[in-house]
Amino acid sequence: MDLVQQVREGNRVAVARLITQAENEAPEAIAALRELYPDTGRARLIGITGPPGSGKSTLTDKLVKELRKRGKSVGVVAIDPTSPFTGGAILGDRIRMSDLALDKGVFIRSMGTRGSLGGLSKATHDAIKILDASGYEYIIIETVGVGQSEVDIVKTADTTVVVSVPGLGDDIQAIKAGIMEIGDLFVVNKADRDGAERVVNEIRYMLDLNPDKEGWHPPILKTIAAQNQGIIELVDNINEHLDYLQESGEIVNRRKERISSEINDLILKRFSQKVTEQLAREDYLEHQLDKILKKEENPFNVVDQVVDQLLNS
């Protein structure tokens, strides 16, 4: 039985293997993803983002457990940073989800960013599709958590949950651009700590400053994930948002944007590969660099020449 059929039937070894192939950009994986595409689009996608140490992994663990209580199967993609120097990574989110390892209704995959700057890995989208096609009803994507560059998650998930914790800077943090503009739900975790109420108020203030998100008013929830507090309410609110997206038709807009963004990125990637190949050809760039240093040539002309060659080839 081939890998694609095994994935459709929920074979976990096959799912894991296909995700690896997709990460390594194996041609078989690209073919498999094409075949599986009609089987995708059923899962509810939840993004969890927030600064390092805010408790995302613990929160994810509790979320999964609550969803399991409600009879839902869950896939988790947990992303951690890859070292730009060594190419290696410690993928440590799984530690917080030990209990779930043996639950057949849960699949947890850890991924390194492998050079992507947006808090997600390139292959994240592929992993999500594979888990979706394999039948997981909810897929939680837990990002690296590096602040402003987290906006990638909003292009990937249906519902984005932004996690904050007390004690991480003043009120200016809450109104900075990027991450605070994108949340569908805001969670203040470790809410038993000093300053929790202040963070809630800062977020509320920031939300009041923003023009209304059409029809949906992001709730601000308090949780103490480590003590399993606030989780039921969080899941209820997530489901409410997902239902709202369906009922209002907003889900169609979001998915169109997601597909459009993905197509854009893939096309750029292919061109980027062509550029690298072109520049490597016969040390073309090497010759130009010497001339440029002697001011016999300038970088802008070189760019024009290369682009012309690429477009005309």
Added chain:
Amino acid sequence: MAEKKIRVLVAKPGLDGHDRGAKVVARSFRDAGFEVIYTGLRQTPDQIVAAAIQEDVDVVAMSLLSGAHGTLMPKVVQLLKEQGAGDKLVIGGGVIPDDDIPALKEAGIAAVYTPGTPTSEPIEFIKANVK
């Protein structure tokens, strides 16, 4: 095609709370360019194998200082084979008497690293033996 990364599961089986060694090894693997999934403490063989399968690791590296290596390490190898993941490289380390090593190798643990081993050794072994 993107560069293939070597993925290693660093696991602490059984009732052993000493994880400094495992963390040192995990860091050295990261610095060698591997993707390291660290399971945390007190893992059963079933949990280790479940993680190894979902993460599709190339290597399962177990650290044991409690003396239970003779039971737990072969159990992991057996479970991996039963669940269709028998092609993964399994290595071990920790407080393991030299006399116990042949039996472990017999049971399918490809290499055993005892205290004092330079971190470069398991790294080179992995690079040489992962397909």
